[in-house]
Amino acid sequence: MKKEQKRYYFDYAATTPVDKRVLKAMKPYFSDNFANPSSIHTPGMDASEAVESSRKIIANYLGATPSEIFFTSSATESNNWALKGIAATAKGDKKKIIISPIEHHCVLNTAKYLKKMGFEIVETPVDKEGIVDVEKLKELVDDKTLLVSIMHSNNEMGTIEPIKEIGKICDDKNVTFHTDAVQSYGKMPLNVNEMNVDLLTASSHKIYGPKGTAILYIRGGTQIEALLHGGGQESDKRSSTLNVPGIVGFRKATEICVKEMKKEWKKQSKLRDKITKYIKEKIPNSHLNGPALGKPRLCNNVNVRFDFIEGESLLMDLDSHGIAVSTSSACSSPKLEASHVLTALGISKGDAHGTIRITIGRFTSEKDVKYFLTTLEKSVTKLRVMSPLNTRNC
Amino acid sequence: MYTEKVMKHFHNPANMGKIANPDGVGKVGNMACGDMMYMYIKVAKNKQGEDIIKDIKFQTFGCVAAIATSSVITELVKGKPLSDALKVNNTDIMQSLSGLPPIKVHCSVLATEALSDAIYDHYKRNKKPISKELKAKHEDIVRHNKMLEEQYKEYLDTQELE
Ligand code: FES
Numbered sequence: 181m182k183k184e185q186k187r188y189y190f191d192y193a194a195t196t197p198v199d200k201r202v203l204k205a206m207k208p209y210f211s212d213n214f215a216n217p218s219s220i221h222t223p224g225m226d227a228s229e230a231v232e233s234s235r236k237i238i239a240n241y242l243g244a245t246p247s248e249i250f251f252t253s254s255a256t257e258s259n260n261w262a263l264k265g266i267a268a269t270a271k272g273d274k275k276k277i278i279i280s281p282i283e284h285h286c287v288l289n290t291a292k293y294l295k296k297m298g299f300e301i302v303e304t305p306v307d308k309e310g311i312v313d314v315e316k317l318k319e320l321v322d323d324k325t326l327l328v329s330i331m332h333s334n335n336e337m338g339t340i341e342p343i344k345e346i347g348k349i350c351d352d353k354n355v356t357f358h359t360d361a362v363q364s365y366g367k368m369p370l371n372v373n374e375m376n377v378d379l380l381t382a383s384s385h386k387i388y389g390p391k392g393t394a395i396l397y398i399r400g401g402t403q404i405e406a407l408l409h410g411g412g413q414e415s416d417k418r419s420s421t422l423n424v425p426g427i428v429g430f431r432k433a434t435e436i437c438v439k440e441m442k443k444e445w446k447k448q449s450k451l452r453d454k455i456t457k458y459i460k461e462k463i464p465n466s467h468l469n470g471p472a473l474g475k476p477r478l479c480n481n482v483n484v485r486f487d488f489i490e491g492e493s494l495l496m497d498l499d500s501h502g503i504a505v506s507t508s509s510a511c512s513s514p515k516l517e518a519s520h521v522l523t524a525l526g527i528s529k530g531d532a533h534g535t536i537r538i539t540i541g542r543f544t545s546e547k548d549v550k551y552f553l554t555t556l557e558k559s560v561t562k563l564r565v566m567s568p569l570n571t572r573n574c
Numbered sequence: 575m576y577t578e579k580v581m582k583h584f585h586n587p588a589n590m591g592k593i594a595n596p597d598g599v600g601k602v603g604n605m606a607c608g609d610m611m612y613m614y615i616k617v618a619k620n621k622q623g624e625d626i627i628k629d630i631k632f633q634t635f636g637c638v639a640a641i642a643t644s645s646v647i648t649e650l651v652k653g654k655p656l657s658d659a660l661k662v663n664n665t666d667i668m669q670s671l672s673g674l675p676p677i678k679v680h681c682s683v684l685a686t687e688a689l690s691d692a693i694y695d696h697y698k699r700n701k702k703p704i705s706k707e708l709k710a711k712h713e714d715i716v717r718h719n720k721m722l723e724e725q726y727k728e729y730l731d732t733q734e735l736e
Contacts, residue, residue, distance in 0.1 A: 488635060490609065490635060492637040496581075497584075510607040514677060516607040529608055533635075567633060567634070567635040568601070
């Protein structure tokens with residue numbers, strides 16, 4: 181690897197850099213205000229105050245009350261907790277859990293685990309853009325349904341789900357509703373009451389905060405078992421010494437996102453559409469995956485596939501030019517299978533092969549995009565020259 | 575994840591492309607992940623009168639490892655008698671690349687298959703005797719390709735038209 185290579189980051193959906201303002205806010209909580217917020221001495225109280233004010237700011241953004249926000253260590257933990265914690269309260273034959281086939285692995289695999297434990301897991305279908313079929317879901321929700329868990333937006337495709345409608349169905353039928361809002365949190369307004377959600381997952385490192393901090397919002401009155409038992413932190417629902425610098429970072433990251441939300445959404449969706457249009461116009465035999473241009477989509481996501489070439493080789497060729505993207509092609513997966521999201525959207529195995537995900541963010545500039553697009557065009561051409569399938573010489 | 579040698583071959587593959595009037599072509603597909611590799615050879619005689627690989631070129635639709643192994647196998651066998659070329663196995667390829675991630679070993683097998691099938695094709699075209707082993711290998715490849723052709727039907731169809 182060339183060390184001097186300038187890096188162009190187009191993988192913001194994987195993680196984001198910590199914003200300098202966030203880092204600054206966190207700094208005092210490592211060596212100066214380091215106390216355990218559970219301690220009742222003055223430094224402990226100061227740390228506790230930092231945690232509680234953070235809880236308030238996060239709650240405010242979500243339209244929740246602070247006591248409904250529980251800090252965890254990751255979105256994976258929050259999603260595990262939501263599903264397992266609700267499952268642990270199941271009574272009688274109320275054992276049906278409904279999810280979508282495009283959930284993150286931490287929901288899918290937790291559901292798989294619960295299936296082994298005797299729960300019925302039902303996948304509600306999505307259309308070719310990844311949107312949950314609300315009518316079908318309505319039919320599926322019955323008095324045996326314990327929980328519905330549908331993501332707010334999809335990490336691979338950027339599809340935004342009709343969460344309000346789903347929330348209404350669950351509310352009408354008195355079923356607990358969880359949404360994994362990891363990709364939406366901080367990008368768009370989220371109100372737990374408007375959406376009728378009972379549980380919501382969000383994570384700090386996707387919004388320019390530090391890794392290792394996340395939340396689970398739990399609506400007051402929701403019956404849920406603890407995942408971690410111990411010293412009784414977080415209302416005895418999630419024991420563990422609180423990660424004070426992480427929580428303060430998450431708070432600052434949330435504040436910045438809320439303040440700059442409109443501006444960022446506008447800026448990023450403009451760049452997103454620029455990327456999409458350029459690829460469509462300049463690179464033949466390329467296709468947009470997920471929502472069509474002009475349809476609702478996360479402001480920072482483009483997911484495209486190129487005929488005749490494979491995603492891992494495209495990723496690595498771009499990497500040699502300093503560009504970081506991600507792929508869900510079969511060759512890049514540990515099981516040599518295309519991603520479950522591509523499959524669920526009905527994209528054939530062959531077509532899925534040349535898929536890459538491009539995600540932009542706060543620090544992506546017009547200039548970066550320009551460099552990215554010209555390099556992408558070159559890389560695609562270079563690999564197509566090598567491909568036996570490219571008989572049209574695109 | 576990949577060694578420097580793998581990346582070198584990936585970025586600057588040797589003998590990439592097509593041969594206009596080949597003496598043998600091997601077309602193989604990778605059942606595990608769905609990739610394709612074509613190998614073209616030109617055959618000539620050396621001073622001892624043996625058939626050698628005078629020229630070889632490849633085309634690959636696949637991952638970094640698939641492209642690098644295609645490139646390295648062409649370097650390993652170019653100029654060699656066909657009988658020696660057939661002996662090159664995926665251990666040789668792995669050695670020349672200073673190793674591959676375990677999950678990518680199947681890509682190097684693909685390269686040896688493409689080569690052996692190109693040689694098979696050459697023998698067949700010239701009605702030369704074909705060993706049992708080579709024939710069995712060829713039959714496996716044909717079986718796999720059938721399954722893959724289904725997957726890439728639209729692409730292969732257009733290829734036939736042109
Ligand atoms: S060609 Fe698919 S993993 Fe190598």
